Amino acid sequence: MTTAAPPGKPKDPYQYNLEDVKEPPRTLPMILRRIGPGIILAASIVGSGELIATTTLGAQVGYAALWVIILSCFIKPVVQAEMGRYTIASGETCLESFDHVPGPRWRVSWVVWAWVAMVLMTLLQVGAMFGGVSQVMHAVVPEIPVNLWIVIFLGITLALLLGGGYDRIEHLATLKVALFTMLTFLCALLLLRRPEFFSWPKLLSGLTFRMPGNGLATAVAVFGITGVGAAELVMYPYWCVEKGYARFTGKRDGSPGWESRARGWVKVMHVDILCSMIIYTIATLAFYLLGAGVLNGMGLIPAAKDMIQVLSKIYTEILGPWSLYLFYLGAIATLYGTIFAATASNSRVFADLCRMLGLFERGDYAARVRYRRRFVVVLTVIPVGLILFIQSPVLMVVIGGICQSVMLPIIGAATLHMRYRRMPEAILPARLTTVLLWVSAIVMAAAVAYGLLTGQA
DSSP states (O other): OEEOOOTTSOOOTTSEEGGGOOOOOOSHHHHHTTOOHHHHHHHHHTTIIIIIIIHHHHHHHGGGGHHHHHHHHHHSHHHHHHHHHHHHHHOOOHHHHHTTSOSOEESEEHHHHHHHHHHHHHHHHHHHHHHHHHHHHHHHSTTSOHHHHHHHHHHHHHHHHTTOOHHHHHHHHHHHHHHHHHHHHHHHHHHTTOTTTOOHHHHHHTTSOOOOSTTHHHHHHHHHHTTTOHHHHHHHHHHHHHHTHHHHHOSOOOOHHHHHHHHHHHHHHHHHHHHHHHHHHHHHHHHHHHIIIIIHHHTOOOOGGGHHHHHTHHHHHHHOGGGHHHHHHHHHHHHHHHHHHHHHHHHHHHHHHHHHTTSSOTTOHHHHHHHHHHHHHHHHHHHHHHHHHHOOHHHHHHHHHHHHHHHHHHHHHHHHHHHHHTSOGGGOOOHHHHHHHHHHHHHHHHHHHHHHHTTOO
C-alpha cells in the first residue's frame, strides 16, 4: 500500500510511501552516488572466504585452482542481479520470493527452511572470524589470551550493531573494503617480481580446468564462499530495500512512469553489482595468488592456532618483516568487518522470517527492529560459542563454505522460478541475460553435484 509516512516515526524501508518515489539518476556520476548495497556485500565477501579459505586453497594446491576462483567470482552475479530486479519490481523480500517456490511447506516454503539451515551452518564461518581476529589481537597484545579477546569482540559487536542503521553499516563497510583490498592488491602486484614465488607458466596452468586433487574439499568450499556466496545472494535484496531502490520505484501500477523508474533503478543496481564484483574479484584473486605463490612455495598451510602466523607470510615475505603489523591491521579490518556486515545482514533476514511466520505484521516496523536486535544477539553469541568449543577457524570456514555451495543450486532454481512465474513482464531481462541466468544456475548445480559425487561436499 502506498501512503504518506506518519510524521515523527522512523521510516520503514519495507513500506511504500508517496514522498519516497524518485526518478532514477541517468548519468554515471549520479548513479555512482546511489550505489551502496554492493559495498556492504563486498565487506561481507572479502573476509573469511578470501583471507582464510582462498589463501588456504592456494597454499594447498598452488595455482591449479585459479580457474575455480575466476568462475566463482563471475558466474553468480547474474543470479544476484535477477533477485534484486524482482525485489525492485515487486517490493517483496528475498524470503518472500522463495516462499512462492512449489514443494513441501511447513508455514513457509522448503526453500526458506533450507536457507535457515544454511545460515545456521555458516555461523561456523562467523565464529572462525571471531577466532581469527582474536588471534591477531593476541599476537599484538599477548598478555590477553585469545579466548578473552573473543569475548571482548563479542561485546564490541553488540554495541555497534544494536540500533545501527543502514548508513552506519555502509560507511564502515566502505572503509574496511578499501583498506585491506588495496594493501593485498599491492602485495599481489609485487609478487609478480618474485620468481621464487611466481611464474607466468604456473599461472597459466591454473586456467586448464583441472580439479585440484587433495584440495578438492577446500575448492568446493571456496566456490561456495568466494564471489557472491549463497548467504550474500540472499542478503543483497534486503540491502537494496534498505537503500531505497524498491521504495524509489514505487508500487507497481502498470503505468509507463512506473516502468521507466523500475528500469532506471534496476540499472543503478547493475552498476552497484558491477562495482562490488570488481572489488571482490580483485581481492579474491590477490589472496589466492599470494597463497599459491608464497605459502605453497614455502610448503606452509594455515591450520588451527597457527593460522594467523602462517597467513601473515603473504605480507612479510613480499614486503619484508616490517609489514607484519600492517598485515595485522588489515586482517583485523577484514575479519571484523565481515563479522559486522554478515551479522547485520542475517539479523534482517531472520527478522523478516519471523514476520512471515506471523509473529508481527508487515507494516509494524517497530516490531521488525525489535526482532532484528534480538537476532543480532543470537547470531553473535552462537558463533562465539562455536569458536570457543571448536578452536579451529580453518575447519569452520571450510564446513560453512561447503554448506553455502550446497545452497547455490537451490537459489539458482528459485531464481529461475521467479523469472518465469513471478517477474513483471514490463521489466523482464533481455534474452542474453536469461541465457546467462540458465548458464549460472546449471554451472552452480554441476559444481556442487561433482563435489557430492566425489564425496567431498
